[in-house]
Amino acid sequence: MSLGYAEKLSYIEDVGSVGMAEFFDPSSVLQEKIEQLAKMIQESKHLVVFTGAGISTSCGIPDFRGPKGIWTLQREGKALPEASLPFHRAMPSITHMALVELEKAGILKFVISQNVDGLHLRSGIPREKLSELHGDSFMESCPSCGIEYLRDFEVETIGLKETSRRCSDLKCGAKLKDTVLDWEDALPDKEMLPAEKHCRMADVVLCLGTSLQITPACNLPLKCLRGGGKIVIVNLQKTPKDKKACLVIHGLVDKVITGVVESLRMRIPPFVRMDEFQIIMTQSSSADKKFVNWTMRVASVHGVKAQLPFIKSIEVSFSDSQKYKAALLDQQPFNLKRRTLTGESFEILLKINLSDGCGCLSTEINIPFGLNKGSTDCLDLEKDAIIQSMKEKAIQDSSCGQTAVVERRSMSEPTAEVTVYGIVTNIKAFNSESLSNGDVKTVREFATNATGAVTKPRSSNSRKRKSRVQ
Numbered sequence: 001m002s003l004g005y006a007e008k009l010s011y012i013e014d015v016g017s018v019g020m021a022e023f024f025d026p027s028s029v030l031q032e033k034i035e036q037l038a039k040m041i042q043e044s045k046h047l048v049v050f051t052g053a054g055i056s057t058s059c060g061i062p063d064f065r066g067p068k069g070i071w072t073l074q075r076e077g078k079a080l081p082e083a084s085l086p087f088h089r090a091m092p093s094i095t096h097m098a099l100v101e102l103e104k105a106g107i108l109k110f111v112i113s114q115n116v117d118g119l120h121l122r123s124g125i126p127r128e129k130l131s132e133l134h135g136d137s138f139m140e141s142c143p144s145c146g147i148e149y150l151r152d153f154e155v156e157t158i159g160l161k162e163t164s165r166r167c168s169d170l171k172c173g174a175k176l177k178d179t180v181l182d183w184e185d186a187l188p189d190k191e192m193l194p195a196e197k198h199c200r201m202a203d204v205v206l207c208l209g210t211s212l213q214i215t216p217a218c219n220l221p222l223k224c225l226r227g228g229g230k231i232v233i234v235n236l237q238k239t240p241k242d243k244k245a246c247l248v249i250h251g252l253v254d255k256v257i258t259g260v261v262e263s264l265r266m267r268i269p270p271f272v273r274m275d276e277f278q279i280i281m282t283q284s285s286s287a288d289k290k291f292v293n294w295t296m297r298v299a300s301v302h303g304v305k306a307q308l309p310f311i312k313s314i315e316v317s318f319s320d321s322q323k324y325k326a327a328l329l330d331q332q333p334f335n336l337k338r339r340t341l342t343g344e345s346f347e348i349l350l351k352i353n354l355s356d357g358c359g360c361l362s363t364e365i366n367i368p369f370g371l372n373k374g375s376t377d378c379l380d381l382e383k384d385a386i387i388q389s390m391k392e393k394a395i396q397d398s399s400c401g402q403t404a405v406v407e408r409r410s411m412s413e414p415t416a417e418v419t420v421y422g423i424v425t426n427i428k429a430f431n432s433e434s435l436s437n438g439d440v441k442t443v444r445e446f447a448t449n450a451t452g453a454v455t456k457p458r459s460s461n462s463r464k465r466k467s468r469v470q
Contacts, residue, residue, distance in 0.1 A: 020211070020238070023236060023238065024251060025249060030249070030250075033256075034259035035259075037232055037249065038260045040204055045203050046109050046198070046201050046202050047108050047206065048109060048112065048204070049108060049110075049205075050112045050206065051114065051207075052115065052207075052211065052212075053209060054208065055095050058094075058253075059091060059092065061090055085356070086309070086355070086356060086357045087154055088153055088357075090117060091426055094254050095208065095257040096123040097124075097268050098266070098268055099123070099125065100124040101261075101268060103129060110130075112130075112131045112199070113130065113131070114217055116136055116137045120132070123271065127148070133217050134181050134187075137155060137180055138151045140155055140176040141177060142176055144174035145172045145174070147168075152275055152309060155178045157178045159180070160177050160180075161177060163178055164305075165302070165303060187216065199221060201227070202227075203224070203229045204231075205221040205232070206232045206234070207221055207233045208253050209235060213239070213240065222241070222244060230245075231245040232245060232249070233245045233249070234256050235248075235249075235250070269430075270394075270430065271427070272390075272394050272400075272427050273424070273425050273427070274390065274391065274424060275310050276301045276423070277298060277311065277421055277423070278299050278419065278421070279298055279299075279367065281367075281416060281419075282294060282297070282414050285342065292340050293339050294339075295336070296336045296367075297333060299334070310425055312356075313328065314328075314350055315328055316336055317349045318346055318347065319346045320346050340369075345368070347367065347369065349364065352365070360400050365403050365421065383406045383407055386404050389404075390404055398427070400425060401425075403421050404421065404422055405420070408420070
């Protein structure tokens, strides 16, 4: 979980048991249990997975109750752990991606998560097959019309409070709220009711990386027992529900699930992270019509006032470098103002320097100015197809940094053209070697520009519910 999330929670004296001892099954016993679990999953008719913080520790997100958990260290008066990368750049683990493949295969029917890291959604679990019991740090929702907005930045509040943004539905416009619960907040019915329903239907509830201490969530898996269902618990610590389980596995979640994946002969595809930004070009003519005054703004698709957390700076140059001066935009909002002669045409060259946690240092795009591009009104771009093509190319090339236009529209007042770009900012591959040891290989090799040309190698240092990904 995010250290920021833990700090935002209201203070309570008793957070339950922390710093509990960890147990590891002997390798031979672990392998037998993994094979038993794989068989149960293969034969299940209604598999439900219930996840906790332990599923995300390999993603660089500290847990709460482990030996180095946030609450454990707080109780011991020790310094809190430092996250290995920005929270908003965390990527799904092999376990997250294995669950996606189980869902696609029709085996996994529903996921119930106590985590607020949003990694199940980012990995590809459909929203209608997911209950995020405690909310999502990257999700805002409209209390009026119910639309949900998945952000690329961590929402600033918790406790179901109003945020600084409004619903983008023109018929609504209500103030949005965060979705993360504080201690005193009750679990929302829209998350709890489907979770209860699927637990009652389940013949197997697989609990991954959870201490099963927080009520009422921890009692959900028990609801399968009345209908003859079975509970499996994979966790390093003992839990209060161990006696109710038919199988308890003490091992690293990723290692266990990797073994299950191998037993089921499943292939885990790479995770490709896509982000979006928009370029807004505003133009107006001078009084004598001799000049065009224009402004270029590189902004978040979540609103022009929202931050772009994955862009560090932008280097601007022009195809006619003799006439137009280059610029460095290193503070948000990224705005550039210029005056050029009416009728002139040229290209604006952008080198976009990406933030820590991205898989490449930079990428480049070219923007034509003054060229005859034709009308952009209601340009019909197949956004989903373009994004899918970008992901496939990223996997094929084992690289990130690709960009493509995914949406374009024009405005009359003021005269402006809005172009939305998709960009591949990370790719994380799980190869055969990594499957055997539970580790993952993150591919950070080449960045490509907007034309598809490969640049020099660069490495980073570092429902159906109404929903809308924005």
